[in-house]
Amino acid sequence: MKIQVVQNVLRANDAIAAASREHFNKLGLPVLNFISAPGSGKTALLERTLECLKAKRCAVLVGDLATSRDAERLGRHCENVVQINTGKGCHLDAAQIEAGLKNIPVDQLDWLFIENVGNMVCPVDFDLGEHGKVALISTVEGEDKPVKYPTLFQKATCVVLTKVDLAAVSGFDRDQFYRELRQVNSDVPVIEVSSRTGENFDAWLAWLEQFRLAVRQP
Ligand SMILES: Nc1nc2c(ncn2[C@@H]2O[C@H](COP(=O)(O)OP(=O)(O)O)[C@@H](O)[C@H]2O)c(=O)[nH]1
Numbered sequence: 636m637k638i639q640v641v642q643n644v645l646r647a648n649d650a651i652a653a654a655s656r657e658h659f660n661k662l663g664l665p666v667l668n669f670i671s672a673p674g675s676g677k678t679a680l681l682e683r684t685l686e687c688l689k690a691k692r693c694a695v696l697v698g699d700l701a702t703s704r705d706a707e708r709l710g711r712h713c714e715n716v717v718q719i720n721t722g723k724g725c726h727l728d729a730a731q732i733e734a735g736l737k738n739i740p741v742d743q744l745d746w747l748f749i750e751n752v753g754n755m756v757c758p759v760d761f762d763l764g765e766h767g768k769v770a771l772i773s774t775v776e777g778e779d780k781p782v783k784y785p786t787l788f789q790k791a792t793c794v795v796l797t798k799v800d801l802a803a804v805s806g807f808d809r810d811q812f813y814r815e816l817r818q819v820n821s822d823v824p825v826i827e828v829s830s831r832t833g834e835n836f837d838a839w840l841a842w843l844e845q846f847r848l849a850v851r852q853p
């Protein structure tokens with residue numbers, strides 16, 4: 636009975652997500668869903684990305700349990716930022732995205748980014764209508780996360796390894812990370828960045844542009 640309830644919730648979510656995706660496709664608007672543990676650097680990555688994409692029209696929907704702190708940070712770099720407070724909810728759902736979209740000029744955008752609630756498990760099951768999931772993992776949280784949380788890394792369109800400026804000091808074992816990541820996903824692209832120093836942002840921006848063009852010209 637309990638499983639039935641969960642299935643119904645997911646089915647209702649997927650119907651809304653499918654309608655949102657159709658809308659995004661009609662607009663040629665690329666949408667990415669950023670998922671990671673709290674503190675991996677989702678907001679920092681988006682802050683620097685928005686700054687680099689100043690020439691493009693961007694919007695961010697950002698989920699958090701309680702505060703509007705991430706929206707305040709992102710709002711310094713972009714005028715279209717909507718904070719979605721989920722209360723005790725550990726993930727964003729498609730209905731919350733649909734409601735959040737009412738506050739932004741969705742037909743005048745080049746990019747829509749979604750920062751999910753910090754959590755490596757629950758957000759993965761909830762389709763938001765996005766075209767891709769960006770899984771973040773930082774060099775300070777352990778090389779073993781891909782094998783401990785395989786679903787996120789299996790469903791990721793791109794993996795961003797953040798805080799590479801801290802890799803040496805944290806003793807991050809790159810070989811173990813790649814070996815174990817490849818056990819769960821043999822071909823997902825990985826981009827190593829530092830949102831603090833800007834290291835390798837050229838590669839990240841190039842990946843974004845390639846993704847944007849693929850959505851616009853399927
Ligand atoms: N040194 C360093 N710190 C970072 C980097 N990215 C994020 N941080 C810091 O890590 C903390 C958590 O980052 P935040 O963007 O809030 O993570 P989120 O919870 O995933 O959104 C903050 O203190 C950031 O300044 C990075 O590339 N290098």
Ligand SMILES: [Mg+2]
Pocket residue numbers: 677678679705750
């Ligand atoms: Mg954040």
